[in-house]
Amino acid sequence: MIKRSFFTLTKPRLLYDLVEPDPKEPESIPIPSDLTLVLDEPIDSTRQALIKEGDSVEKGEKLRLYNQSTDYTISPVTGTISAIDTYLDDFGNTSTCLVIKNSQSQTTDTNSMTYDLKDDIASADEYFRTLPGAPPLKILASNTVKINTIIITCADMDLLSTTHQYITLKFWDKIKEGAKILKKLTRIPKLCITVPENLNIPGESDLIQVFKTSMEYPSNLPAMILKNHLSMILPAGKTPEDMGVSFISAEAVVSLATAYKTKSAGFEKILTIIGKQGTKYRAKATIGTPLHKIFNAFSIHINDQDRIVIGGPMKGFATYTHNHPVQPDMDTVIIQDRDIIPEVSDTPCVNCGKCIRICPANVPVNILVRYLEADQYEEAADKYDLESCIECGLCAYVCTAKIPLYQYIKLGKYELFKLRALETANDE
């Protein structure tokens, strides 16, 4: 953890990690006997489900809950569905998890189902949403959102993470290939790529415009990329997609390239694991693998009260179980020893102003937090710029009173969203 330095006349600087030069091959984690897949749709017991426990599935088979479902997942193995269960996220939203019992031998690589692909984005969206790297095909294929710029992220967004950079170094040719495919499928003219300024990419491509991003956090967050490299100011409350910009991870581009070549889906996700001492391990694991299999492979021991963080230290989330499965968009897993977990407090804001100095979006956090604590979300958004927040987490990182500011803000946005949805519903 980066602590405050002794002299801090100016705000602290948090720097992104650079991938090690000439990185080693990742450790291949054997396919486990049980895999867990997450579907972004709650179970609805009143409806006739398409799948049930005991069904056999084939590697590459598309699985949906109901006939009308738009969300799907692809089975990474041949086997049987052994459980279908409800999964609760941070905000109390429900989704569904499927457990698949793997019946294929762990060593031989069964071929995945092949698909009948057409050269358009809808066809890609039909099968490839859950490829490693989670390509945003749903948005790209959508008729309502008009995307005119695609940004491939080779610069990892959060601190400590180096997965995207690793992929960039190792699979540069595949990225170029994938970019070509993306261009063909989407007909989007503008393709850009973010690369940390200190990273030398293996080559250039006349297809892609390179954005060299600063090493200082949060320069790789979408709103900052828009601001610094596209000279676009993201209006408060809007997403980059609203502005016609879609972000896709380097790994997703690589996966797409492979998928189009083989006409089948891939399932091996590359992850960076950061141990308690800060040691970095790189693993290649099948989507759905429980995390503890990976920890075992690196002899990482988890004790009571330790914390498993999925994603980076600033924007990630903590899981309550080491059975948490590898997911398509999971790039980094951090294990924090219980002794270094910083505590939060219930002290009110003391107006020290550190958050104001550090906030890249000029949000008046010190005032905002008072409104959020009082559940005044509309006021918070209208007068105190709740929606301008780009969710970098820096305010909470520096808060002298150790207020979980970032959580307050995310919750505030979520509640505001619900309120507004309710209002529109009432208006209609």
Place this chain on the structure above:
Amino acid sequence: MTNNKLTVSHAPFWHDGDSLFKMNLNIMIATLPAVIFGIIQFGAPAVGVIALSLSSAMLWELILNVVSKQKISIGDLDAAVIGLVFGMMLPATSPWWLVITGTLVAVVIGKMIFGGIGANPFNPVLIGMAFLMLSWKIFFNFDAAYVNYEFNFTALAPLAALKSQGVSAVADLFPISDLIMGKQVGAIGSTFGLGLIVGGIYLILRGYIRWEIPVSFIVGIIVTALAFSMANPDTYAGPAIHLFSGYTLIGAFFLATENSSSPVNRLPMLIYGFCAAAMIILMRNIGAYADGTILAILLLNLVNPLIDKIRPKALGKGANNA
């Protein structure tokens, strides 16, 4: 495979390690040069006043915590800082009851009834001081306070002398080097200018006070005093005596900078510091007060919420993409 009980909480999972305790401890450390000097200068009574002030402030807060069934909050050292700074502003000869009445007002009325730490619109120390000065003005006559002391320098409070005797009389009485080195009569922790500056710079470098406030404050003192003295050098003293005597420096580094009652945005901080200082000089030069620091800062505390409204546009709001 056993499933451990994991810690689940929210991002960010890092913290810079700072805390209220550390911040307040650093503020206390920063007062040390001035406090130690005061103790050497004024002897055992000074130790008594400082110790009583610090401990009684904490005790009042503790009692209030217990009575109102709140969580005990003195561990964050906020009350300790209030008590310590309060003690620094008293003459070494203050009677015990004056000290504890002052800290009672500071902690209870200045801080706790507004809702405790972070909720006070005024600097609690100043609330306590203002109360004492209004009620028992006599104890703040520094000339009278130290009649039994033998000093090897002019045993007159510089600002009071300036007020009563005029510029020409004080010019020789108080050489600047004496004032900076603490060779002056005053409150325990306010006389050693150099010590206060060292402590203040320490806090600025460590990021525990916002540099904009003390810097604009000092600039405000210099500019305003200079303007007066240039307009009429016979009536008004130059900036030096204003800067290095009375509560000016303790005000710049330890009073105006109190978090809750001061602005956090850059331009407002500069305005706030400058105006507080200008107000002090106005009071000293044309008002009835010899010092004026306490009232001036309280006044700026009052308008702070208004000034602090001037802030940069948040990302994606306003004209550039309305």
